[in-house]
Amino acid sequence: MKGIIFDFNGTMFMDSDLHEAAWLYLLQKxxxxxxxxxxILKNLHGKTNDVILRNFISKDLTDEEVQKLSDEKETFYRKSVLESSNHKDFTKGLRDVLDYLKANDIPMTIASASPKINMDFYFDYLNLGNWFDYDQMVCHTGSFPGKPAPDIFLIAAEKIGVEPKNCLVIEDSYSGLQAAHNAKIGTIVAIDPDGKNRAVLEAEGLAKDGVIENFTTFISDYLK
Structure with a gap:
């Protein structure tokens, strides 16, 4: 492993519950x-907003309607983050991992299905610039297919100058893990904090290099 690519939501930041609540709010409306x-497992987490909206609301939504609904959902979500006392920091153990990677000059970046407005929010909220180059971060811009297409991880690997076969991807979502496989990433690790998806991920061969609950033993298990 010469480089590492992190998914963000549900991986670096345990916010799946808030995203689910925001989507539930929007879909009920x-x-x-x-x-x-x-x-939730296969058609929500890891998917881009346009795909979700056209799947659950209407396949005939215009781009303008998609943008308006996406903005409404993400505004609801970000407000929930700021109001939550349980969403103030990274996933357990991740700060130590990020410090280790930085200290050892291991190339790393983030590849997220989140829209740019959310990634800008995270860079400010969690001071991501302490570890990550903003210009190397990859998020959903509509310029390439979303997960499970491989594009996001191929772009991320290119941005950090590491061949996909020499990268480690850490992902929580079903479609994100599929994307990592489709990109022929060398090491693919799933994170499943509550253990509710482990059986499916293992049965379908999506977590070929293990399933973790948090990052507390990540350095010794994968980086040394």
């Missing part, structure tokens, strides 16, 4: 569809 557990 604009759609009659109900979210199932399978929907």
């Amino acid at each position: 604009y759609s009659e569809k109900e979210l199932t557990e399978e929907d």
Whole structure:
């Protein structure tokens, strides 16, 4: 492993509950569809907002309608983050990992399905610039296909100058892990803090290099 690519939501920052709540708010307001557990696993987390909205609200939404609904959902979500006492820091153990990677000059970046406005929020809220080059971060801009297409990880690997086969990707989402496989990433680690998706991820071969709950033993397990 010569470089590391982090997913953000549900990986570096345990906010899946807030995203689910924001989507539930929006879908209850604009759609009659109900979210199932399978929907949450396979059709929500890791997907870009345009895909989610056209899947759950209407496939005929215009780009302008998608942008308006996306902005409403993300505004609701960011407000929830700021108001939550349980969402003030990184996933357990991650600060030590980031400090270790920085101290050892290991190339690293973030590849997230989040829109740029959210990544800007995270860079400010969690001081991501202490560890990451903003210009190397990859987020959803609409200029390439979202996960499970491989593009986001191929772009991220190129930005840090490391071949995909020499990268480690850490992901929580079903579609994100698929994207890492599709990008032929060398080391793929799943993070599943509550253990609720481990059986599915392992059964489908999406977590070929292990499933972790947090980053407390990540340095010894994967970086040494």
